[in-house]
Amino acid sequence: MAGRTYPAVTFEIEPERAAAFALAIGADPAAGVPPTFAAVYSLGATAPQLFGDEDAAIDFAKLLHAEQEFQWSRHPEPGEKVTSQGRVASDINRRGMRFVSFETETKDARGHDVCRSRALFVIRS
Amino acid sequence: MSERTVTFTKDQIATYADASGDHNPIHLDDDFARSVGLPGLIAHGMLQMGIAGTVAAEAAGGVARLRRLQCRFAATVVPGDTVSFTAKPAGPGTLQLSAVNQRGEPVLTKAAAEYG
Numbered sequence: 101m102a103g104r105t106y107p108a109v110t111f112e113i114e115p116e117r118a119a120a121f122a123l124a125i126g127a128d129p130a131a132g133v134p135p136t137f138a139a140v141y142s143l144g145a146t147a148p149q150l151f152g153d154e155d156a157a158i159d160f161a162k163l164l165h166a167e168q169e170f171q172w173s174r175h176p177e178p179g180e181k182v183t184s185q186g187r188v189a190s191d192i193n194r195r196g197m198r199f200v201s202f203e204t205e206t207k208d209a210r211g212h213d214v215c216r217s218r219a220l221f222v223i224r225s
Numbered sequence: 226m227s228e229r230t231v232t233f234t235k236d237q238i239a240t241y242a243d244a245s246g247d248h249n250p251i252h253l254d255d256d257f258a259r260s261v262g263l264p265g266l267i268a269h270g271m272l273q274m275g276i277a278g279t280v281a282a283e284a285a286g287g288v289a290r291l292r293r294l295q296c297r298f299a300a301t302v303v304p305g306d307t308v309s310f311t312a313k314p315a316g317p318g319t320l321q322l323s324a325v326n327q328r329g330e331p332v333l334t335k336a337a338a339e340y341g
Contacts, residue, residue, distance in 0.1 A: 117244075124244035125275035126231065132288040136275040144246050160249070161261050165270045167335070169295035175288055224262075 101156050101191040101200070106149040108185040111141045115178035133178055138170045138215050142206040146186030147219070150202055156188070158200070158223055166199075167220035173213040182206050182214055189218065198223040227284040228311040231276055233268050235304045241272040263301065270298035273333055277310050277322050284312035284320050285340035296322065296336035308332055 118137055119129035127134050151158055176182055189201040199222055206215040242248050247269055250257040255265040274296055282288045302308060307327045315321035315337070322336035 121244040121275075124237075124241045125272065125279055126229070127275075127279040127282075131282070134275065135278040135282060135288055135291050135294055136271060139247075139271045139275070140245055161251075163249075165298055167295070167297045168270065168274055169293070171293045172291065175291070 101153075101188045103188065104153075104156075105185065105187045106146060106153075108183050109145045109149075110181055110183045111145045112181045113137070113141055113176055113178055118178050133176055135170065135172070135175065138172075138206070138217060139168075141176065141182050142170075142184045142204045142215050142217050143168075143202075143219055145184050146204050147202060149186060150188065150200075156200075158221070162224045164222045164224065165219065166222045167218075169218045171216045173215070176208065176214055181209055183209075184215075196225045198225070226311060226313045227280045228309060229276060229280050230307060230309045232307040233272075233302055233304055235266065238266065238268050238272065238304065241269055241275075245269065245271060247271065265303055268302040268304075268306075273298070273302060273308065273310075273324055276308075277312075277324055277333060277336060278338075280310045281312045281320055281322055281338040281340075284314070285338065290340040291338060292318075292341055293337075293339040295338075296324075296333040298332075299334040300326070300330055300332045302326065302332050306332075312338065 122129040184206040189203045258266045312320045318341040320338040324333035
C-alpha cells in the first residue's frame with residue numbers, strides 16, 4: 101500500500117464545531133482553532149478513505165493509533181475552507197503486527213501550506 | 226512551565242467523540258472494548274494529545290506560535306485515570322511535554338513541541 105495517495109478532501113472549519121472541540125479538550129474557544137483540531141480537518145477528513153479502502157484491508161477493530169505528529173505553516177481561522185490529501189507513506193509487517201504510516205498535507209483556498217501530519221497506525225493480528 | 230491535571234470521565238470521552246467525529250466503539254462501549262482485548266472503553270489518544278497541545282500552546286505564548294507537536298500513545302487511559310500534563314522549556318523554541326498517570330506511568334512518550 102505504500103505510496104498510495106487518496107483524492108483531496110475539502111473541509112470547512114465551522115466556527116461552532118471548532119469551539120465545541122476546544123471545550124471538549126478543556127481549551128478556551130476564544131484562543132483560536134485548537135492545534136489538534138487538525139485531527140479533524142486533516143486526519144479526520146482523509147483517514148476514512150484509508151480505512152474504507154478494500155485494498156488496504158485495515159481491520160478497524162484491531163487498529164491502534166500509536167503515534168501522531170503535526171507541523172503547521174500557520175493555523176487556520178474559524179470559517180476557513182482547507183483541502184487535505186492523504187497518502188500511505190509506509191506499510192510494513194513486523195513481529196506479527198502491521199504498521200501503517202499515513203501522511204496528510206493540508207492547504208488553504210489559495211493553495212498555501214497549512215498543516216502536514218503523520219499518523220502511525222498499528223493493526224494487531 | 227505550564228501544567229494541567231485531568232481526571233478522565235466517560236462523559237468527557239463521549240463529548241470528545243462527538244466533537245472530533247471519532248465514534249470508534251472502543252471509546253464508547255465497554256462491552257465492545259473488552260471484546261477486542263481492552264480493559265474497557267479507553268480515551269482517545271487524540272483527546273490526550275489535545276490536552277497536551279493546549280498546555281503546549283499556553284507555554285508557547287499562544288496557539289498561533291505552535292509550529293510542531295508530536296507524541297507516542299504509550300499507555301491506555303481509562304475513565305477514572307488522573308493524568309498530569311506538563312510543558313517545559315527544552316531549548317530555544319522547543320518544549321518537552323509529558324503526560325503521567327496517577328501510578329506515575331507516562332501515557333504519552335516522545336512528546337515534544339516547537340514554536341516560534
